[in-house]
Amino acid sequence: MESLARMEPGAISTLFREYSAHPIPISAFLTIDGNILKGRTFNLSTEWSQSETVGGARLRYAQQWVLIQNNNKETDIDILPPNPGSLLHGELLSSYSPSGDLKAVVRETSSQRGHQFLEVWSNYGMKKVLDLTALNKHGRVYEDGQFGCLAWSACESRVLYVAEWKRPTVESSDSASSPSAVDSTAGPSGDCSGKEDGHLFWDDWGEGLTSKSVPVLCVADVGKGTVTVLQGVPPHVSPGQALWAHDGQGVFFVGWWHEPFRLGLRFCSNRRSALFSLDLEGNCECLCGDTNSVSSPRLSPDGCFLVYLQGQVFGPHGQCLSMQQYDLEKRTISVLVDVVQRPKKEDFAGLYEALPPRCWAADSQRVVFSSARRNWRDLFVVDRTTRRVTRLSDPEIVGSWKLLTIQNDLMVVHCSHLNEAPRLAVAFLPSAGLEAQVSWDPLDEGRLLGVIVDILDISPTPQEDNPEYSGLDFGALLVTPNHLPSGTKVPLVVFVHGGPHSQFFTEWNVTSAGLATLGFAVLMVNYRGSTGFGQDSILSLTGNIGSQDVKDVQRAVLTAISDQTACDKAVTLDPNKVVVMGGSHGGFLACHLIGQYPDFYKACVVRNPVINAATLLGTSDIVDWRYSCMGLQYSYDQLPTPEALTTMLQKSPITHAPQIKAPVLLLLGGKDRRVSPHQGLELYRALKSRGSPVRLLWFEEDGHSLDRVDTQADCFLNTVLWFQQHLHLH
Structure with a gap:
């Protein structure tokens, strides 16, 4: 039985609009409101991000909950319905004071572009406002x-x-004192003219x-x-x-x-x-x-x-x-x-991400944090005296757990899954040594999606094993639709992450959710070198890009196709309808795959891909990456050598361009500082000169991530149409 029928562009855009509109929590703050007869009350203030594709805007809004700690059982929390969300206008940064009585906001006005204010709010309205631009003590506030x-x-x-x-300024340099990091008569570049040159490079x-x-x-x-x-x-x-x-x-x-x-x-x-x-x-x-x-x-x-x-x-x-x-x-x-060099499968796998702003327990003895563990993001606590790390996320709720805050030992986490949109959950951190007794309460009902998620643990063949780091395995996430008749053969989209030292979590992913709803299976591969599998896995990829990672992705694809249990036997992966997509290093791998396995993949979509590491050398903001990934040493005074450039070229997918048969769609950001869009143009011209099917979309105002709301919607629509066209889905 064939897969889902081809959908029209309008229906595809509507689906993406629906899925991308699911809000994502970005911060939380707790204050103790007092005690009532039933127990102690907390006010939970949260901020969320939401994409609005019609207007092409990314909205931020605030929402509040009241939580009541039960006097009879301190771990029980009663949750009152939240207030309606309120849109946040022009806020770049915000922060509550330690007591929660004041809130500082850095705001930029829409009427005066670039004009910034620092506002201080209390329960009785605005208490103070400082016109930062008029004070003229510094430039723009950093909101990153x-x-x-x-x-x-x-x-x-x-x-x-x-x-x-x-x-x-160009006219004068004495309007404000410089920081100690810069001499009062010299700019950061060492210019000592006393006046600023308008053409000086910064x-x-x-x-x-x-x-x-x-x-x-x-x-x-x-x-x-x-x-x-x-x-x-x-x-x-x-x-x-x-x-x-x-x-x-x-x-x-x-x-x-x-x-x-x-x-x-x-x-x-x-x-x-x-x-x-x-x-x-x-x-x-x-x-x-x-x-x-x-x-x-x-x-x-x-x-x-x-x-x-x-x-x-x-x-x-x-x-x-x-x-x-x-x-x-x-x-x-x-x-x-x-x-952590090489964790066991169920053990803590190391630290790979930033700590949240508030991560300490009230006893100053423990720190709570989130981190990758194989294909998941889990929640952990470490005891400062015993140095023991304990998992806090609920083992019965598989997915991604990200700590937003912990205050007065009340934790607020962001939970999601590949088949469940983001939501919040809360719990009190138990006493030291009793952390395993933590009891979680969701703040709202999960919004489930009709897809099946399977976790694949994959071992390289003996021929693909890395002798320097022998015995490493890797993982993949297989997302399949569950709304199709049993036995349906579905096309497979191989989704490859960038980095290369990053990973796919079992967390909400609009692209994967949308593709699965449209009738595609999606395989998200965490090849050796991905985070969450220990430092040995990361180091194993050094000097082996373009070979080890490529073989891992292909091994994952073959494993998923042959493993009937991976699909729960509800649908079958069609081995004759396999396509591939990825961005940055994921695009690098996607282009390697269609070049090294030219008859296997039927179409390819890549975002800002690395095509030729040798020509990228002088145009990237992370020039050291070009050396380290190749297994070469880097120093600031490094000059390219013929040997280094040869190594970079040999490991690049451009060398396989003559073998590429799959139609390629290139999505390029005109303002990409990490991977120059000329990388994609290099492949575009190589394919055009050989008469290979290729299409290029140029997003003039976008950078490396192509993360503008309207750009994301455009990329998803064109990706689906490209796959439908070249898989001949009718």
Whole structure:
């Protein structure tokens, strides 16, 4: 029996609009409202992101719940219906004060593009507003997740944030004092003319951070209505991720080395950085070694300990991290969670993502965090004294668990699955040693999707095993429709992630959900080198891209097709209707697959793919990646050699272009800083010159992720139509 009939473009767009409209929670904050007869009450304030494809907008809205802790059984939580959501206009950043009585908001007005304000709100309306643009102390406030922060002091009178250094104008350079990171007569590039040259090049932090060059730490005094740029930051580092010391007399921050030049920082956990303390008099001290990468500093409630994540410099851009503990009284550092080299199947697999802003238990003894574990994202707690890591996510509810906040030991998590849209759940963290007794309460009913999800554990054949890292396996997620008659043969979409050191979770994915509803099966492959499988798996891919990862994907496809139980026997995968898609390194692999297995794949869709690593070398914001993935050493003064360029070319899919038979759809972002769109153009011209079917869509205003709302809708529609056309679905 054949698969689902071809759908018209209007129906495809309507489906995507429906699925992409499911809101995604992005933050949560809890305050204790008091006690009532039944128990203690909490106010839960949340912020959500939602795509609105008709207007091409990504909306943010707020929603609140009231939670009641049962006096008779403290782990029981009564949940009152939430208030209707309210749209947030122009908010770039927001943060509640420690008591929850005040809320700071950095807002940009729509009427005056680029004009920014800092607002302070109380229960009785707006308490204070500072016109940051008019104060003219700094440039734009950083709202990104890499540098940005908005932190209240314990006394709730000052707010700490990060902004761009106020550059001197073309006419004058004395309108504001420069930070200590930049000499008062010289710009960051070393220009000492005293006046700014309008054509001077400003080095920035790459893809997704193109407007970020010289960050400074800023303190707004709410009572006085003033803003101060903190002095004393070492001139060779760029500060970010700042937080107040417990006494409010200083701050902690991460400083990234920016000499001799900046490399792309987004999605890169391997940039040289360190943890610093800075008092308000301008005295700065490095608290850790300066040869690693660090991130996510978090201060314990009692103010005695800092935890932060640490990794290696250069090498893989995504890596298994350690959690370090800094004792502020003893001034000593110890390892709280070490790097996991090769975890057992059911064990904790290591740390791979940033810590949430609030992750400490009330006892200052435990830290709660989310991290990848094979094909899942799970929730864990580590005890600071025993260093034992315990899983907190419900084993009966398989999927993705992401911690949003923990306050007064009440945890708020974001849960989803490939067949279930995102929702929230809450639970109290049990006492130390009793964490396994945690009891979760969902805040609303899950919105289930009619698809089947199977988890595949795959082992390479002896010929495909890596002798240096022998015995590693990998995983895949198979999503199949369950609304078709039994025995239906369905086409298979092989979905390959980028990175390469990232992964697919069992979490809500609009693309996979949409394709499965349209009658496709979707195979999402976590090849060796993906995160969540230990550091050995990541290191095994070094020097082996274009071969080990390609073979893993093909092995996963063959396993899924041959394994009838993987489809629950409801549908059958059609081996004659297999297509492939992927972005970035996933596009690199997709193009390798159609070149190395030219008769197997019937069509291909790639987003900003790496096509020729040799020609990409001088155009990417992460030039070091081109060396490390190839198994070559990198240094800032590295110059390409014929041998290195030959290696890069030999491992690139462009070498297989003459063998490609599958029609290729290229989706390129005109402002991509990570993988130049000229990579895709290189393949486009190679295929056109050979008469191979190829189509190119150019999104002029998009970057690497092609994440604008209207672009995502356009890409999904064109992907489906391309597959339908070349699979001859009628």
